[in-house]
Amino acid sequence: MPTILLWPITIILSTAVQAAPQLDSATETTAFAGWLAGQDAVALTRYQRFIDARVPRPPSLLDLTINRHPVKPGCPRPMFAVPPRAQWPRLVPALRLVERLWREGVISDYHFTSLYHSAAENGCVGGASGSKHLQNAAVDFDVVETAVAARAAMALRLCRFWTRNGSALRFGFGAYGDGRFHADVEGYRAWGPDFKRATSPCLPVRLR
Numbered sequence: 001m002p003t004i005l006l007w008p009i010t011i012i013l014s015t016a017v018q019a020a021p022q023l024d025s026a027t028e029t030t031a032f033a034g035w036l037a038g039q040d041a042v043a044l045t046r047y048q049r050f051i052d053a054r055v056p057r058p059p060s061l062l063d064l065t066i067n068r069h070p071v072k073p074g075c076p077r078p079m080f081a082v083p084p085r086a087q088w089p090r091l092v093p094a095l096r097l098v099e100r101l102w103r104e105g106v107i108s109d110y111h112f113t114s115l116y117h118s119a120a121e122n123g124c125v126g127g128a129s130g131s132k133h134l135q136n137a138a139v140d141f142d143v144v145e146t147a148v149a150a151r152a153a154m155a156l157r158l159c160r161f162w163t164r165n166g167s168a169l170r171f172g173f174g175a176y177g178d179g180r181f182h183a184d185v186e187g188y189r190a191w192g193p194d195f196k197r198a199t200s201p202c203l204p205v206r207l208r
């Protein structure tokens with residue numbers, strides 16, 4: 001199939017998108033402590049236990065609540081939020097999908113960038129109005145791997161997995177470049193760095 005030959009080209013285009021500088025862990029820890037002080041500790045513990053009981057590799061409470069995406073001016077970074085109780089279960093299938101990708105060697109080690117988005121957070125990060133993060137039903141993650149060739153190979157494996165299993169799993173797959181990805185199980189679809197289908201590395205490329 002000629003389109004397969006074009007995949008590496010798209011992946012190279014995708015990796016050209018720059019990631020925002022990561023916050024250092026001390027900055028995150030300090031911001032998290034400040035935020036925690038004003039929270040309902042019992043509810044937070046319940047949420048963490050709920051997730052811990054349902055996935056083998058659960059996110060920490062920090063990862064469950066933090067949003068590490070770049071933000072618009074005037075918004076704090078990082079931001080934190082807890083989903084309403086009714087939305088706690090929504091995260092589980094998306095986490096299980098990412099764990100499956102890891103277990104099957106499609107991706108190597110990863111860390112979470114953002115899970116739940118409050119409406120305010122979603123506005124601050126320029127998220128889509130229909131973002132699945134608003135329902136706590138999506139996972140954004142970065143792979144730890146930094147070598148460009150290894151990341152490109154990972155993106156290709158993700159595309160193959162998405163092509164084979166995406167319809168059955170209702171796998172929504174965003175590939176943003178620089179080893180940054182989105183996963184949900186809310187519908188079979190794919191998109192690239194500009195959130196559009198045409199820039200997904202998994203779809204036939206229009207030469208632009």
Ligand SMILES: [Zn+2]
Pocket residue numbers: 133138139140174181182183
């Ligand atoms: Zn996302």
